[in-house]
Amino acid sequence: MTKYEREIFAIVTTSREHLTVEQIFQRLKRTHPNVVLATVYNNLNRLLEEGLIRKVSIEGMPDRYDRTEKHDHLVCRNCGKIADITLRDLTESLNEQLGDDFLYYDLKVFYLCPACRKILQEQNSHSTE
Amino acid sequence: MTKYEREIFAIVTTSREHLTVEQIFQRLKRTHPNVVLATVYNNLNRLLEEGLIRKVSIEGMPDRYDRTEKHDHLVCRNCGKIADITLRDLTESLNEQLGDDFLYYDLKVFYLCPACRKILQEQNSHSTE
DNA sequence: TAATAAAATTAGAATTGTTCTAAAATGGTA
DNA sequence: TACCATTTTAGAACAATTCTAATTTTATTA
Numbered sequence: 524m525t526k527y528e529r530e531i532f533a534i535v536t537t538s539r540e541h542l543t544v545e546q547i548f549q550r551l552k553r554t555h556p557n558v559v560l561a562t563v564y565n566n567l568n569r570l571l572e573e574g575l576i577r578k579v580s581i582e583g584m585p586d587r588y589d590r591t592e593k594h595d596h597l598v599c600r601n602c603g604k605i606a607d608i609t610l611r612d613l614t615e616s617l618n619e620q621l622g623d624d625f626l627y628y629d630l631k632v633f634y635l636c637p638a639c640r641k642i643l644q645e646q647n648s649h650s651t652e
Numbered sequence: 653m654t655k656y657e658r659e660i661f662a663i664v665t666t667s668r669e670h671l672t673v674e675q676i677f678q679r680l681k682r683t684h685p686n687v688v689l690a691t692v693y694n695n696l697n698r699l700l701e702e703g704l705i706r707k708v709s710i711e712g713m714p715d716r717y718d719r720t721e722k723h724d725h726l727v728c729r730n731c732g733k734i735a736d737i738t739l740r741d742l743t744e745s746l747n748e749q750l751g752d753d754f755l756y757y758d759l760k761v762f763y764l765c766p767a768c769r770k771i772l773q774e775q776n777s778h779s780t781e
Numbered sequence: 782t783a784a785t786a787a788a789a790t791t792a793g794a795a796t797t798g799t800t801c802t803a804a805a806a807t808g809g810t811a
Numbered sequence: 812t813a814c815c816a817t818t819t820t821a822g823a824a825c826a827a828t829t830c831t832a833a834t835t836t837t838a839t840t841a
Contacts, residue, residue: 525837558791626729690799714799
């Protein structure tokens with residue numbers, strides 16, 4: 524593992540925020556001001572290949588990176604913010620239903636996060652005044 | 653609904669292939685050779701806003717478009733091809749677990765499609781010759 | 782330790798997917 | 812028909828990501 528690979532791995536896995544490439548880049552620059560964006564991409568891709576991190580895609584937003592420990596995601600329909608949740612495991616149920624062996628699954632539950640719910644409610648009440 | 657909106661809606665909903673923008677564009681050109689890519693984007697976005705179609709994002713691939721009837725997706729880890737499946741509904745279970753009201757969920761099950769499995773097996777046997 | 786090979790990083794161009802802008806075309810509606 | 816709103820067009824602009832080639836760093840070995 525190279526210096527940057529290790530640092531980027533640490534940034535991704537210690538943050539609970541599901542960072543974008545740009546955010547990871549900004550954090551890395553705090554300690555390594557001369558690092559370049561391509562290096563972040565290179566190392567993220569390397570880490571992905573090695574299976575040490577995972578990518579989370581939410582439609583319409585840049586990809587985010589996440590630790591690999593099994594968990595599901597609660598995604599705000601409005602702002603795209605992601606929160607971790609651990610829901611009942613579906614492996615057994617899927618094995619039962621699919622028979623065939625699958626590799627893994629990705630479950631995203633969409634909702635309105637408290638902040639967005641509030642904003643939308645306010646907008647609503649204004650528009651009906 | 654405009655002419656193009658209707659046609660694009662038909663293309664998306666009658667295809668079982670989870671088409672990309674480019675594929676939709678190519679099909680539309682068969683009957684309307686002068687149509688322009690921006691029109692496809694415009695109409696897809698309109699249809700999305702109206703809730704008449706949905707978008708399916710697979711990391712690392714261009715967005716795909718799909719009908720809205722409830723179903724899940726089986727995604728090939730290798731080539732990204734998507735197949736529809738209808739698995740046991742999770743709404744009740746999620747309500748139970750999350751208490752709070754969620755909007756909807758997205759369940760993708762990753763696997764190797766038969767074609768890719770074959771290719772990968774062959775590659776494997778060659779490399780160990 | 783010097784020489785060499787391999788891998789990682791850099792800089793910036795290139796590509797891809799998508800949105801934006803302003804002008805032109807089209808479609809009702811009064 | 813005249814008007815206004817909507818849609819389409821053309822192409823520029825943009826954002827995210829990959830690619831390429833040169834340079835630097837790291838590891839290996841003589």
